[in-house]
Amino acid sequence: MANDKKIVSLEEQIKEMKEKMKLQEKEFDDTQKELKIKIDELANIEKDLEDKNEEISEYMSHIQRLQADFENFKKQTEKQKQEIIKFANENLIMNILDSYEDLERALEQSKTEKELRKGVELIYSKLKSTLEKEGLEVIVAEGEKFDPFKHEALMAEASEEHENGEIIDELMKGYTLKDKVIKYSKVRVCKK
Incomplete structure (x- = not known):
């Protein structure tokens, strides 16, 4: 068993x-x-x-x-x-x-x-x-209002015949070429 x-x-x-x-x-x-x-x-x-x-x-x-x-x-x-x-x-x-x-x-x-x-x-x-x-153009300066984008003021003087900021005369011509300033006008400006 x-x-x-x-x-x-x-x-x-x-x-x-x-x-x-x-x-x-x-x-x-x-x-x-x-x-x-x-x-x-x-x-x-x-x-x-x-x-x-x-x-x-x-x-x-x-x-x-x-x-x-x-x-x-x-x-x-x-x-x-x-x-x-x-x-x-x-x-x-x-x-x-x-x-x-x-x-x-x-x-x-x-x-x-x-x-x-x-x-x-x-x-x-x-x-x-x-x-x-x-496309060259002469910048008109004499008798115009001074514009720093077109003109360079070399001299400023008082003048009875011109208004303040008016260009008395142009010392050297300035030019644009196709509306772009390539040479600034050298100017004398009236300053009162």
Whole structure:
């Protein structure tokens, strides 16, 4: 009987162990399933990360191309600007060159002071016309009210004939080029 009890006890222990093993196998299977789910999730995250890295790489390449395009645009614009300045000056020089050559001929061919004066007056007229075509205008000063945006007062004096702030006379002409002052008139102003 004692052996029977031992056998029953062993059978119960074996049965309990089998049940524990089944539970452990189920837990192991569940853990394996969870692990597979986590591995799949991790694989998806890695794929998303790769996709995002590719996207970032594409954006970076695009940004680099845009930067290079912008630098090329800046260089091209600067080159065009320099060419415009160069050719604008060339055009002005070509217009003035005629007057220069006329002056040279007048000096070479004039035998008298009268002929020289006539030649210089012709050149002056031609040069004045060229400058006016380019947009140069003389600033009217004498008799006008002093304007610090057009005139530079070199002297101020009292005068009975003029109002306060009126320009008495012009000492040096001033000029505008297409409405922009490029040289201020130097003037004497009435100050009471």
